[in-house]
Amino acid sequence: MKEIMSELQSYPSEKYKENVVRLGIPRESSMGVPMISIRKMARKVNKNNQLAWQLWETDYHEAKLLATFLSEVNKLTYQDINRLMSDVILWDLCDHLCKELIFKLHNYLEFVLEWVKSSKIYYKCAAFTLIATSVIHEKDIHTETMNVYLSLISNYSQDSHVHVKKAVAWALREIGKRNFEDNKKALQLAYEFKSSDDKAQIWIGKNVIKKIAGVIKVTERLISANTKTGKTQK
Template sequence: MKEIMSELQSYPSEKYKENVVRLGIPRESSMGVPMISIRKMARKVNKNNQLAWQLWETDYHEAKLLATFLSEVNKLTYQDINRLMSDVISWDLCDHLCKELIFKLHNYLEFVLEWVKSSKIYYKRAAFTLIATSVIHEKDIHTETMNVYLSLISNYSQDSHVHVKKRCSLGIKRNRETEL
């Protein structure tokens, strides 16, 4: 764990940190490590939930992003996912958590159906991120599933928060692009 944190702390960029802070990540929670460096590190380290939880608990934004790549999806529980989501304070962490972990769970649709109704910004964003990820990556998506998604988008996408609104519009745009 110490080696990984040391390596993470060897990649900082003040310019990148300022960009992240501008997007809403608290300065004290950011090291300023670019995503390309986090992805490079993730390829060198074996998946390990214990390590992933240790990284998550550091409260550093970049360590949490790395944790999403190192988690063993098949060992995560419903409670684990809710615990992770309760700590999300940024759109990028929300999206990575959804794409790298939650979408890979066989029951991710349960989260969509629960979170789409939430008043919590990142839970609602997560629901729309999962919908968009599903439409993009599931090659054999059923018409009935698409109809459920369209109904959810129609009923719950009227949210004024920019991080929800933006995800809804991106999901709808990508959805239209895949139909063409």
């Protein structure tokens, strides 16, 4: 533990520290270690939950990020995940917890269904981050599951916090990038948001339309209607 903390403290970057302080991390909780250095360290250390918890409890932002890479996912309990989430005060730690740990749990969808209803900012962010991560990495998502994701986005997107709005928009954009059918569903919902009375949904709708409205058109131009692939998309 002492050796790891000493190594972490040997990679200071004042520029990185100023960036995370601007994002909301207290100056005293940041060592100024760039993510590239944290990833490099993680590759050299065996996963170990005891070590990961020790790093997490130092309360240093970079030590917590390193802990997400060193945790043994298959040994984490429901209580462990909620304990970790309760300490999250910044979006990048939320993102790393979701992508490096929670998404790798077989029952991660249970957390999505629970947290999407939460009044706590980063629990809600985590729910939509997990949806986006699922859409990106799982190639065979059933239509029923995708419809559940769209329903959750529709029902729980009225949140004005900037990090929640961005997480919702990310999830909807990733759905819209998957294929023709999902693109249409995502755009339909985005246009509904754009014409709604809720400011958060209006922002999300405009963001998603701007980013994915041309995706299906570009794909259609690239896939000739005379090819087998093109015919299947008609």
